[in-house]
Amino acid sequence: MxxxxxxxxxxxxxxxxxxxxxxxxxxxxxxxxxxxxxxxxxxxxxxxxxxxxxxxxxxxxxxxxxxxxxxxxxxxxxxxxxxxxxxxxxxxxxxxxxxxxxxxxxxxxxxxxxxxxxxxxxxxxxxxxxxELRYKFSRVRRKFGMPVYFSDHNAADSKDSFLECASYQDSKFSIKQIQRDCMIQAVPMLHSSSSQTEWKTQRNISTQYKPRELSTDEMESILNSESLKNFIIKMTPRILHALQQEEIVNLFTDDWKALGTEAEAGDWSGQVSKGLVLHQAFTDQKYTKDKKISSINWHPTIQGVIAVALMEKKDEQSKECAVPISRPAFIVFYCFSDPSNPQLLLECPDDIVAFEFCPSNPNIIAGGCINGQDLDDSKENKTPVVRFCAVSSLENSHKAPITDIQWLPPTFEVTRTGLPVENVYNICVQIVSCSPDCSILFWDVRMPKLMTHSLLDKKQNVDEKIPIATSSVPETFKHLDRTWKPLFGVSLPKVDTSGEYVPLKFSLEHYTCNGNSGTDTEKDAENERTEIVPEYCQLRVPSGKTLKILNDVNSRFFVGTEPLFCYNAHQWLVNTIQRSPFFKDIILTIGSWNFAIWKEGAMGGPLVVSQYFEQECTTGCWSLSRPAVFFIGKEDGSLEMWNLLENTSEPAHVHDHITNAKITSIKPWKASPKQHFLAITDDLGALRVLEIPKTLYIPSKHENLSMKKYFELEEDSLEDYLKREELWTKQKKEEEDHKKNKESEKQTKSLDDEELDKQEYSDYLMYEENILKEMGLWPEDLNSLDA
Incomplete structure (x- = not known):
């Protein structure tokens, strides 16, 4: 009921x-x-x-x-x-x-x-x-005494019937275990035994019960009994004491875990390393001789595989050489299982300054050459040497080396006018690159609609470079080779003066929301899950009119008329710009002599600015597990670990002489929750993988919340400083105006005093003349008397 x-x-x-x-x-x-x-x-x-x-x-x-x-x-x-x-x-x-x-x-x-x-x-x-409630039931008189007929009825025939689960023999309990012999040496003899619980097959049953009820006399006798009263009198203080303890102290707190973090509690040995430990070193004299490593990336899906880009050293000897020596350029893949030999070589048309794996397909790599061309590599063929699939045309590429390159997230794409729109297939199809030629270019790896096959066949044979013992090149991006043009470009004009800024690094806010989530029905969601994503060679650039515009994407970067904000925090080149993995609006920038931490939207300046260092900073990165920790590489080969919660004026740990040359790149990697690595490359072409100890990758208690409060306090301090600076500037201007007014008044007063003196002197001369005339002593009167 x-x-x-x-x-x-x-x-x-x-x-x-x-x-x-x-x-x-x-x-x-x-x-x-x-x-x-x-x-x-x-x-x-x-x-x-x-x-x-x-x-x-x-x-x-x-x-x-x-x-x-x-x-x-x-x-x-x-x-x-x-x-x-x-x-x-x-x-x-x-x-x-x-x-x-x-x-x-x-x-x-x-x-x-x-x-x-x-x-x-x-x-x-x-x-x-x-x-008192009383029930009354009524029925039509003619229905009394009517005959009743009973018959069998199948429950499955009715609409709302009960579906019975019939019993059957479960096959998973009839598996026979096959025994095999194995030999063990130098271990105690063990006896193996096993047991299996027979689980009955589930069936439908029902149980109906009725609680036992006491009569009124029994309840009264129990309530009036002396034993019950004595029990209540005896147990009431104990229950009140227990309730008081629960209110005061949390009885379920684990005191052992409260002493430290959970991972530290599992370390019973007590021997925890406080510094970085060398885990593996990679070097190969055949390919790394007289070269330096410009960029490094961990493989996103295969553990223990790391790729490095090699480029020629710009030493004095090569500058004095009149005829440049052409040497092949490679992206070298190393593996933990065989550190002495490269596992794969990606042949490139020129030295690679920066490269990045495609998030949607790790077999695709986009790289930026030193001559300003964009490179598209594909590792689909498992051969020792793989040639590049496509390279951009020289006339449409950067005019200077590409210093940074990134894939746009698969959640959106941009049109030729820089408008963010939905990405239909949710795969990465566009690349962003920057160069010292004062431009940022956007590239699309899909085939344009107006490109014809005759143009592809014509451009394919122009300036082809003969590969060195390479296999067949995949035709995934055949339509882009030698004809690849940027989708559009962004220039960075200066705000205060003429000219343009030189972009070396850039950072994009990753748009993580799906633009189709708000309008798709359940049927559309099922079609989207079952839809097969086509290959890259089958993709075409869609029309911007048919795509949905995403209004919640942060498109500030795509405005190419003038920068939204500019601040000179570093006295030399900026070599690192990286967003925090824990706070999307916190950005770390590292210059040649200091570092700064910014918050997107805070236009007054950086939240934290370090002092100037004696050694030049070459690169840096955030920690993947601790919000307050980041690493900085130096020119002398040392590595600094900074902890903002401990000290903001000096590093928490300094590891001297990690390498004997300048550190060129740092890349962290989280192999497992209990194993963290840090890859470091230097100017000599050597790659070292260091293992991060527990003290450096296990976050402290409430570290994320503490960092959030720390950044909020720094932002408030910055706003207060800007208000005070504005007040000081206003006061200084008022003092200068007051000083100028005082000087002008002083000058006016001095002029008035001089005129007053002259007036008094002229009056004195007139008075003197009148007295002398009265006494007949004025020269004119004397002359008349003589006559």
């Missing part, structure tokens, strides 16, 4: 009970006129405040269908004591004092049977009679 049906029956029963009580002459509650009422009923008038206080609001808490409300006797007495004669219950004060039970019944009289809208039932007998 549903809850609504229960309430409906209860309402009918209540009204039937009240009707019977009023119609009965033996109940003592006779239906009378407004002038009189039964002795065990007292009509009341309750104000709105009293109704809200006792929860008996008319037509809300009590209604026509549910007119009964039980009130606490102590609450009524307290209301009478508080309000005295102003209480609505003051007229029944003595009745309340003599009432034997804790609750008294209040009835909502919607028909004003006794002259008021409420009345109190003054006796427990009347309350029990009103609250």
């Amino acid at each position: 549903s809850l609504r049906e229960r309430y409906r029956i209860s309402n009918v029963i209540l009204w039937e009970s009240s009707y019977e009580l009023t119609a009965s002459s033996n109940s003592g509650l006779e239906k009378v006129s407004h002038e009189s009422h039964p002795n065990d009923i007292y009509p009341l008038v309750l104000t709105t405040a009293t109704q809200e206080l006792f929860g008996c609001r008319a037509d809300e808490d009590v209604t026509k269908d549910n007119p009964y409300k039980l009130l606490k006797r102590e609450e009524i007495i307290q209301d009478i004591k508080t309000k005295a004669a102003m209480s609505d219950f003051s007229c029944v004060k003595q009745i309340m004092m003599d009432y034997p039970e804790e609750e008294i019944l209040l009835v909502f009289d919607i028909d004003f049977t006794y002259g008021n809208c409420f009345y109190l039932v003054l006796t427990p007998e009347g309350k029990s009679k009103l609250l």
Whole structure:
């Protein structure tokens, strides 16, 4: 029976009970006129405040269908004591004092049977009679005594039938275990035994039970027994003490884990290394001689495989050489299983400065050449040497070496106008590259719609380079070879002066949301899961009019008119720009002599700026497991580990002479939760893989939350400093204006004093002339007397 049906029956029963009580002459509650009422009923008038206080609001808490409300006797007495004669219950004060039970019944009289809208039932007998529920059932008379026929019925034939799970023999319990002999040497003899539990096949059963009920006499005897009273008196202090302990102390706290982190708790040896440990060293004199490693990347899917890009050293001897020596350029793959021999070589048309694996297909690698061309390699053929699949045309490439290259995330793509739109197949199809030629170019690996096959065949044979013992080149990107053009370019004009900025590194915010998630139906989602993603050679550049525009993508970078924000924090070239793996708006930048930490949106400057170092910084990276830790490589081959929670003015650990040359690249890798590596390359072409100890990769307690609060405090400090700086600038300007005004007033005052002196002197001369004339001593008067 549903809850609504229960309430409906209860309402009918209540009204039937009240009707019977009023119609009965033996109940003592006779239906009378407004002038009189039964002795065990007292009509009341309750104000709105009293109704809200006792929860008996008319037509809300009590209604026509549910007119009964039980009130606490102590609450009524307290209301009478508080309000005295102003209480609505003051007229029944003595009745309340003599009432034997804790609750008294209040009835909502919607028909004003006794002259008021409420009345109190003054006796427990009347309350029990009103609250007693009685059921009535009725049936048509002609249905009595009719014959009844019973027959068998199949439950599966009805619509809402119960589906039975028939018993069957489970085949997984009939597997026979085959024994085999094996030999073990220098170990204690072991005895093997096995046991198997036979699990019965599940079947449908039902059980019906009824709780055991005690009679009224048994319950009264148990409640009045001395043993129960003694047990309650004895156990009450213990239970109260236990409840008090649970309120004060968390009994389920693991004190051992509270002493340190979980991974440290499992280290019982007590011998934890505090520094980086050399795990593996890779070098090959055949391919790395007189070369340096410019870029490094771990394989995204195969563990223990790492790829490095080699390029020629720009030493003085090569600069003085008039005729350049052409040597093949490679991307070399190393493996932990065979560190002395390269596992794979990717032949490149020129030295590679930067490269990156495709996130959607690790067999595809995009690289930037030193001559400004974009390279597209494919490792589909498992041969020792694999030639590149496609290279961009020289006239449409960068005019300087490509210093950074990245794949756009598979969640979106951009049109020729820089507008972010949805990516239909959710695979990476576009590349971004930057170069010191003051441009950032966007590339698309799909075939343009206007490209013809004759143009492809014509361009394929131009400037082909003969591979060195290579196998057949995959035709995945055959349509791009020698004809690849950028989708569009972005220039970076300076804000304050003329000219353009030189981009060396860039950072994009990864858009992780799916643009189709908000509009797809369930059917579309099923089609999307079952849809087969085509090969790269079958992809075509779609029309921008048919794709959905994604408004929530951060497209600030794509505005090519002028940069949104510029700040000079480093005194030389910036070699590293990397977003934090834990905070998407925190960015680490490393220059030649210092580092800075920025927050996207904070236009006043960096949150943290280090002091200038004695040794030049060459590269750096964030830790993959600790939000407060990052690494910096130096020119003298040393490695610094910084912990922002411990100290922001000096590194937490300094590892001197990791290499004997300048560190060119650093790349962390998380092999497992208990094994972290750090790959380091140098200027001599050597690759070293260091194992990070537990103390450097296990985060401290609440480190993520502490770093979040730290960045918030730094942002507040930056805003406060900017306000103070603005105030200081204003005060300085006012002081300068005041000083200028004071000097001008001083000059004006000096001029006035000089004119006053001249005026006084002229007045003195006039006075002197008049006196001399009166005495006849003025020269003109003397001349007239002589005549």
